[in-house]
Every structure is written in C-alpha cells, then in structure tokens.
Amino acid sequence: MSSEDKAAPPAATFADLGLSPKVLSAVEDAGYTTPTPIQAGAIPHALQGKDVLGIAQTGTGKTASFVLPMLTRLERGRARARMPRTLILEPTRELAAQVEENFVRYGKNHRLNIALLIGGVSFDDQERKLERGADVLIATPGRLLDHFERGKLLLTGVDILVIDEADRMLDMGFIPDIERICKLIPFTRQTLFFSATMPPEITKLTQQFLQAPVRVEVSKPASTAQNITQRLVKTGGKPWAKRAKLRELIDGEGDELKNAIVFCNRKADVALLYRSLLRHEYNVGALHGDMDQRARMATLESFRKGTVTLLVASDVAARGLDIPAVSHIFNFDVPVHSEDYVHRIGRTGRAGRSGKAFTLVTRGDGKYVDAIEKLTGQSIEWRDGDLSTLSEEDDGAEPPRRGGRRSGGEGRTRSRGKASDGERSRRGGRAKDEPAPVAAAAEDEAQQQPAAEKPARRKPRKDRADGKAAGERAPAEQPPQGDRPKPAKPERRRGKGEDTPVGFGDDMPDFMKIKVKA
Template structure:
C-alpha cells in the first residue's frame, strides 16, 4: 500500500499548483487549510495517478477529486470532445450535492456539468447531453439507460470518478458500473473514493477498473471522529424507546437532529408519534417522491424544522450544517451503515452526539458493531425512564454443580458399557426375543421367512 509522508506535503491550497481561476474560487469559499484527504489525494491526482482512497464521510473528499479534475480539464480546451469526465455516485441526493460543489469550484472557469439521475425527464436529459457538457454527474442506473440509448458517449472520458464506491456496490450497482466503464477511454485516469475498505465486489472493481492504483487509507472505518460522543441507552421495548426518544428531544441541546429507523413503516409511525408531541418533524425514506425528498432536505438545511426521521436512504451523501444529534431508534444492520449514519454529525472535525436505543433484540447487533469498530459505547441511563432491561445477564455455573453433573453422567446408564469394561466382565449377550401371540419364527434357510415347500414323495416301484 502506497503511503505519503505528510511532512513533505504542501500545507495550503496555493502550494498545489492550481490555476488562478481555481484558487480564486477556493479563496471565495474561504477554504484556507486543506484537510488530510485533500493533502494526500490532490497531489497524487494532479500527477495523473489512479487512486483508491478510503476516507471518512465529511472529510472533504469531494474537493479532493473535483479540484484535480477541473485542473486537468481546463488545461486544454476540447470543444469537439464528448463527455470528458464521468462522476458516478450511488444516490440522487449525493449527485445533486456533488453538482453544487462542482458549480462552486468551477464558477470562474468555462467548464459545464450536467446531472443525470432517475426521477428526472429522460428526453430532457438526452437534450442536455447532446450539448456535450465536459462533466457528467449521475447514478449508474440512469446513466446506463442513456448509454444504451446512444445519448451518452464515453469514448473521450479522461477522468472517471467513483465516489461512495462501497455504498454503490452494496446497492447492487457493480455490474452497471462495469458496463459504464467498458466504453470509456482506456487511457483515462480513475479516482475511487470510499468510506470503507469494502469486500469482494470492491476488489473486483479495483482489479478491473483501476490501473496500478495508489492506495491512500487515511481513515479506516474504525477511525471515527473523536469529537463525536457515542452512547447507548437500554430500552425494554419499542414503546419504551418512543418515550425515551421524546425525552431526549425535549432535553438535549441541538439545532438539528436526525432519527434513524430500519424500515419505512417505522419511520412513518415515529413521525406521527413525534408530531403528536408537538415536535415539528418530517420523514424521509425511499417511498417519497424525488421532488418531495428534495424539498424536505432543502427545508431541513434552511432550519425550517429541527427533527428529521429517516431510513438509511438519508445515511449517505447529505451534508447538513449544524447537525449536532443523531439518534438510532433502530440499530444499524452493520458497522459500515452505523459509520455512515453517524457521519451526518461531526462533519469537518466538528463535535456531535450519537445515541443508540438498545432493546433486547438489538444487543447482539450492537455488540458486533462494537467489535467491528474496536470500541466500547458509553452506557447512559435516563433516570426518569429507567427500565428493567440493562443488558444480558451473565450465567455462570458453580464448580460444585458441574462436579455433581459429571458424577451423575459417570454412574448413569449412558456409561454402563464403560463401567463394565472397568470390572473386566463382558457384557451379557442379548437373547433372541421369544415369539409372542401369533408371531411365527422364520425357518432357517428360508429367504423370505416362510418354510420351504415339502417335496412330494416318489411312488414306490
């Protein structure tokens, strides 16, 4: 694995050798100190290397691939070329966010980008693509539809970016990604960014898509933001969880809070419960229409309401300022999903609080996440709502009881053969069972249990 010595790296954006137009945009955004992922990824990307970067959500990785991409595209004007850069992302929300970031960094250049995701008009998107935007940002499913329809041309792609690659593969897009990569220019540069190392599917994509990549593992999934406090509160059942959630939202100090559930039905139910308690709450999940989801997130970011109840559809790609509290009403199904949920708070090194409500059915899952992340959650109790469940009881059998059990096993009928061998006596042979009632013993020599037929005596001569 290739590692870069941080001592040798530039410590300001002006040291990267970026163009004046890009530095002007960076200055307008008041970016002064590059983050660690930017310090390591930008110089390697500017050098033309393929990269496989593992970095935390909210670490500034969008700028880490957009700035080198823009630097490369503006260095040479190619008005007749088709799409020159392709950025693949797992969700519409993340694609929209990336487009906004692109617009901010490219504001003083002449480079254009188009968004291609589901939920938008296919014909309108095809018309935009015919204008040959330099950069296309989108989700694999809709991009593949345009590729198959002939409205997306990838022969001129110079830079391919796979952002949130682990999530993209977890959602089953591995085959779509490979189909989109196949027609791309073979001499392209590929930049892969992921919050986790990933599994077999990730290894397959890396082998088939990247060429001699440099691996930059800045933050493994286990290296969480130390400024984010992680707590658990034990609960007796779902009703108990609801009362605890209401108490937390009434007593914790926060500007914005997100509450995660594992199902759409639970999210809808919880939204109704909180509204009945006079909380201004909105619910976000996959069954919501795209325009409705977009409007909900816009209002949440503007601060028009303070509590968002969501499924994991909102766990990635959402950058919400002043989000200080995350509550796991349902525990995440895996360590990776847990990391992406809590990544909504504590972004860019800020602090935050994560509270997971744990009932008996959640304990083993919570323990497995602790082992995966190699940490121990802080246990907390709400005195006003203390329940009877405090975690599994540890049952230890006494040595005396175990000894008695062994003795019983030793002298019992199960070990009669062993006891007989110790006395030196052979076990008595079993006697054949006596026929009872109408049972007729089989005749010796007969094949089917019947006596052989008697031969007719020969007549005397």
C-alpha cells in the first residue's frame, strides 16, 4: 500500500475546501468559519473520492472531516430500500448518536434519510428506517451484523465507508467484526479511516482495507494538547482514602471547576464512587456501559446542560464525546492502557479552551504512569511530591481497631451479609470511607469484664475394649445380675396422662396414640 503524507497549511475558510453551497450555508449557521488542520487536510481529498487515513488527537474536529464531504457527495443519487449508500462505524452508542446529530445539524438543507443502528433500541423501529432507504447509515459493529444476519440489510450499495475511532475499536475487540463488514462491502468503495493513535494492529488493518490512502497527520500519534494542565496526585491505595483525596481535589479547585468528568477503570467502581459522592452531597451523575440507552443519553444531556456538575464515567465517555466546556478531568484510576489517558484528558481543553487533568496515583500504579509518559513523550508534573514522599497517613493506613472489630473498609460491601453503601445511607449509618465510630462506654466495659465460665460438657467416651465409659474403673467383684440394685428412675412430667410413652413427652405425635387392633 502506497501512502502519501500531507501536511498542507489550513485553508483560510471552509469555502476554500470545495464544499457545496448547501453545506457551507449550514456551517456558517453553526458559527464556524475557519477549518481545523485535520479538516483542511482531509476534506479536499475526501471530496475527490480518495481513501483518507486521518491521524489527529481527540477534540480536533475529526467528525466534521468526514461529515461535510459526505453531505456534499450525497447531493447526487438516491437510496434504495435496505441498501444504504454510506456506512459509518462507531465503537460506542454515544459516538454513533453524536455523529447523527452532526448530520442533522450540517445536513439541514438536505433531504437525507439517516438510520442509526445501536443497541438498546427496538429492532422494529430500526428496520422501518432501513425499509425506507438510508442515505446515511450510522452503526455500531454488533448491531449492524445483527440486522445483516436477520436479512434486513444489504451492504452491496455502500459507496463510502467511514471507520471512526479505530484504536478504540481495537481496544473493544471489534476488529474481527470490522474485517467481516469490510468483506461485505464492494471493493470499489471509498474508505475514510480516522484514529487518534496508530498501534501496529491498526497499521495492519489500514494496509488491508485502504487503497493508496492519503495520510493526513496534524499531530504526532498519542500527543496531548498543550492547553491542558496535567498533574499527578499521590494517594493511598485504600478505596476510602482515594475517595477522600478526590473530594479534596474537587473542593480545592473552587470556582475554577465549572464541571468535570471523573474516570474509573471498572463499571462497578463507577457505581460505588457515584454513591459516595452523592452521599457527600455533590451534584453528580453516572455513566457506564451497563446502563440502558435511555438513561445514558439522559445523563449526558443533563451534563451538557449543566444540570449535573460531576460525571463519574467509565471509558465509554472517553472517546469523541462533544462536550466542549468541560473544565476538569479527574482520573480516579490510572488507565491500564496508556492510549486511554490521551482520550480521557482530551475531553477537556477543547476548541482552544484551557483545561486541567488530575490523575490519582497509588504505589501500584507506577508502571502505568511510566507507560503514559513514554507514549506521550513528556513527563507529567506531580502536584505535591511523588510517591516517595507518600506518608503512612497518606497511604491510607487502616484506622486502629477497637474491641477486636474491624474498622470501615472496602471489603464490607463485597462480603456476604454486609450492608452496602446505599443501605448504610438509608439506615442513617456512617459513610463507608469514614473511620469506625468509637464503641459505647457500656459496651467497652462489657468487653473488658471476663466472661462467665460455662460448665464444661462431659461426653463420656466409650472404651473400645469393654464398652465402658473411658476412665471408669470396674469394681473388683460384681454382684450377680439379679442382686444388683436398680437405679431409681427420674420422675417424668407428663401433661397428657400416664399412657404417654417414655421418650416423647408432650411432643408425641397424635398418630402414635392410635391403639393397634389385636
């Protein structure tokens, strides 16, 4: 595969790129006049029908780099039922919905049918849109293949294929699906391929499915924006200590914090941190992959409008979400994949604004920080000393135990029979990340007093040789069997007469009282 590197200077206006008057009118109405470098480099080649390999950091306007030329080219032709004219593949539902919004905004002067195929939405509604014919089909790989296997979709009419956020596709395991989809699309298609990073697996994919692409690279792979202030913050490894440090950072920013996204590595931690911040009366929302689509979109909309100030999220919110005014990013967990760090902090400092990104680092996160600094090619400054200055108090040492009881810790919510954070909150109990309260004085005194001795249970152990109780000595001479005195029978209390058999007492079942006929 031959590749051509292009680093042309940005055009003065969008009118210099060759877009149609309808598209230019919509762009002007949206308030944009000057294209970004990735837009200036990719749009002219996309209009010429060439394959494009676009590499740019997040927040540089990659979406408009393929939306605007596609709208211009779609002015000619008409869609047929179940045969979309163009296909855009996105890794997440949020990104797919956001691309649809861009087509609606910039395509307001066009009469195009747009179909969105994502999970969490009824198959029937999506099939009706496909039956009407889709000029633009935006989909996640899994739902697209579901429709294809149901026989509701044909891909033989696709003229333009867009693969967006390709490195995220790789992280989410979609590459086999991408390869299968590419084989279902005509070989003569135009392919627009965009990614923020270029790992070896992505490079191999471009060599397989792109034909003589024009490479448009406006920044080195995995670079971070210079207008983002990045800081590493040392913290203890205990979850409650990390949550306390996060609250300290949020409160310390004061009025500078307009809104913020807090990233966690795991969905379970998102829910846990959300409940903790909610309990401490922060204006917070949650976003992760296990939420249904309606709840996810409602949370994002609340965050965009400012109804929610803090958004606790997994990496589902790290790629391509267009929320331009995010002032802060907090990495509650250091990302395991260093590329995710670039995308996370790229949610702030967008459209030329300044932003701040804080990353909580524990003693076990050193190798991940080293990988991030190696990928980005820059050393990240520590906020108040590195891990070598971490004291025992900062390290989140467990509070002293009182009365043999464990103090509050993370393990409580994961143990069987233990109350969760939400249950403690509803019961009016203490927060999980606070130290255990001091026991009552009466309880302390009771614990200090020695417990009363219980009578030892003596179970006579039978001797194996003669069947007598162990330790019991047999007398030298035993009287004859008939002369041996019989032990006195203990007096039994019976509540239902003398006919009650010995051994049952008052609990004898009624069926045993029936007399047997002779």
